[in-house]
Amino acid sequence: MAVRAETPRYPVPWTRGRFASWVATVDHKRIGILYIATSLAFFLAGGVMALLIRTQLAQPDMHVVTKDSYNELFTMHGTTMIFLVVVPIFAGFANFLVPLMIGARDVAFPRLNALSYWLFLFGGIVLLGSFFATGGAARAGWTGYPPLSSDLSGNGQDLWIVGLHILAISSLLGAINFIVTIHNMRTAGMTWMRLPLFVWTIEIYAALLVIVLPAIGAGLTMLLLDRQGWTHFFIPTEGGQPLLYQHVFWFFGHPEVYVMILPAMGIVSEVIPVFARKPIFGYKAIAFSTVAIGFYSLLVWAHHMFAVGLPIGLQIWFMIASLTIAVPTGVKIFNWLATTWRGNLIFDTAMLWALGFVAVFTIGGLSGIFVAVFPFDWQVHDTYFVVAHLHYVLFGGSVFGIFAGLYYWWPKMFGRYLNETLGKWHFWLTFIGFNVAFFPQHFLGLLGMPRRVYTYRDDELWATYNLISSMGSYVMGAGVLVFLINIWWSRRRSPRAVPDPWRGDTLEWYATSPPPPHNFDKVPYVTSSRPLRDVRRRVEERKR
């Protein structure tokens, strides 16, 4: 009996539903949106933890949360913001944008892409499930140093390890996907020197992840075996070496910092020229400085370990390598400034976030010079000076960049605008709240306040700075509420977005807003790093 192969119907019937279509999707744009939405949900969770931390610290000897809860909160706040917010939200941006920007139909491995998203969600649930474990959540800091982390009772720490393992696999799959896509699927004419700068940063983001994720995977496996198995890699009573973990962790952990800042720099490099109505100043310098930052980020890990007593020669090496990174970073900042020179600066919300990024990230970069100089770091290491520094680069840097990207690409992603007035409220509340919350923390660190303490010396100055800092954090919280209102506004009140509302430079604006599943009917041949501007000019010339 002859069997007639039935023509496969697409989409498969069960995947047509409103909910099921998101579960079954392998479309890079939908996966990108899933990534971004999930990360924003985790961002709210991490933000609530931050507000609880700041409330506990508003005055000395407060009893808002217990000592154990406090330790769980700062551990999970850091882990959430890094592994569940900043890294995956950039994976979301990259998913949505890379194929569109390089004129491709999708990423190279769409199913693998879906797998990495679902692993991310699963890893996030496992990680936050730590709060429900016997003995409470992980509470050894986001760095999880043994022997403290190997000694902790309960299973919170184990869930933390397993959650990070799942997230590492998810990131690794995503990174491989981005690299293959960028290398192989660029449209005709899209040479490396015409690649959008955001795509450059995703290339380096992905390369760094591929290099360093195996290291953290190994370190976490060893830690898990030390806790639940029979090994003693890091347990000193059995001859283990706790410092080994720190080396492994920071070999991963420092490049991870650049994994979190480079795509934000990429977003800023896309936004500033469009809203300055000029080409980016020094395209090659910005592209190559991205590569340089990525390379040097692999050579600086022990600057997190200046207080562990490394030989002075090593500390000198790590100081010089760390300072070196300031050079390509400075190149980027001055190139962005030069891009605004003699421009037609349009202060839409995306541009405010991008310029805000330049302002606060510079402060974070400069406090980084202080802590890179190891004898000075001996003084302020593990104090609030470092807390201030890392929030200036991770919030003032990464998160400002993320918001710039959200306001810029929102119309492309959803076909609706975000409200500009609400957007400006969101920006100014966050910008002011952020500086009020974190600038005084530099002073607290210089005064001697350590990180990761649930209370502090009952001293008027310490109490004043902490109170100011907590007030600032509430203002930031208000900013996030405005953003949520804005999302609601966008869904309910916004007009339909046009394909190219900002007169952009890159190919994603050539597609409709939102783009159709196949992205483009036809991709224009790329002749410069600003293909869309070229298209616009050709069209306008023809009209004449």
Add this chain to the structure above:
Amino acid sequence: MVVAFLLAGAGLTPVDPDSPNTQRIEDLYWFIGFWAAIVALSVAIPLILFTIRYRSRGRSRTVEGPQVHGSTRLEIAWTAVPVLILLTVVGFTFYKLPGITLDAAAGEDVTKIRVEGRQFYWQYRYPNGVIAIDKLRAPADRLVELEITAPDTDVIHSYWVPDLFPKFDAIPGKINTTRFRGKAGTYQGQCVEFCGIQHAAMLAEIELVGADEFDSWLTDEARRQETRDSDLGAQIFTGVCAKCHGAQGEGLIGPGLTAATVSNAALVADVVRHGRGKMPDVGAGWDDRQMKALTDYLAERFKAESSGS
């Protein structure tokens, strides 16, 4: 001077340095701060000027600025100038470094003290065997060398008194050395590497007294500890026990202490040495004399309280 003092008081610079090494770290702070301020201004001024000068003023989005794609000369300049600034910073660091590590001069009188970080107290051991908890007494105007470590059974801590010396981690199985030469006075510090539930309570204090006074105190204290006539038991109770069992033994993280629970010296010694449940092995490695000081103190203190009530 007055301005500098006010700045230091408000936390705009490291706290008042009272030892040559922390003084040099503050010099480093000012030196880096000077260049950081110049760089900050060279970013802030153009940022503010350009945003005001080149703002759109209602011009249409179709109006483009000049299509400038770069300038090799400018880009070389803002690559090279930061390199020079950073080389200056590295050079100044090398210049100050010997004064910060504060190595002893040949033949210089040095007092060496072992500092052990423990959950959640500091145990000091002087060369003549005297033990102190949390509060360190040391000679003023003489070089003091701290050997910072932690026992294998413990976790990583970090010892820091900001006015006197840069911090170093207390790592099981590793000895880190830091030095200071301070003026007479009392200085506050604390653990700065997260070490568990009572990390925030792991305070340290250093009292610097005249060198002669210190020498005679140390000799007397050795004799007192030998004859069990010192306040070592009270120090241990306050530093080791009270942080979890309450200042009066009323219970806090751990259960309350009563005559019934602490009267059995052997049992107390066993729990203190090996830990029990959530309680870490706070007394691992204590010698008998130290353990006896604690058990005697506990027996005395809690007997006195129960008979008094």
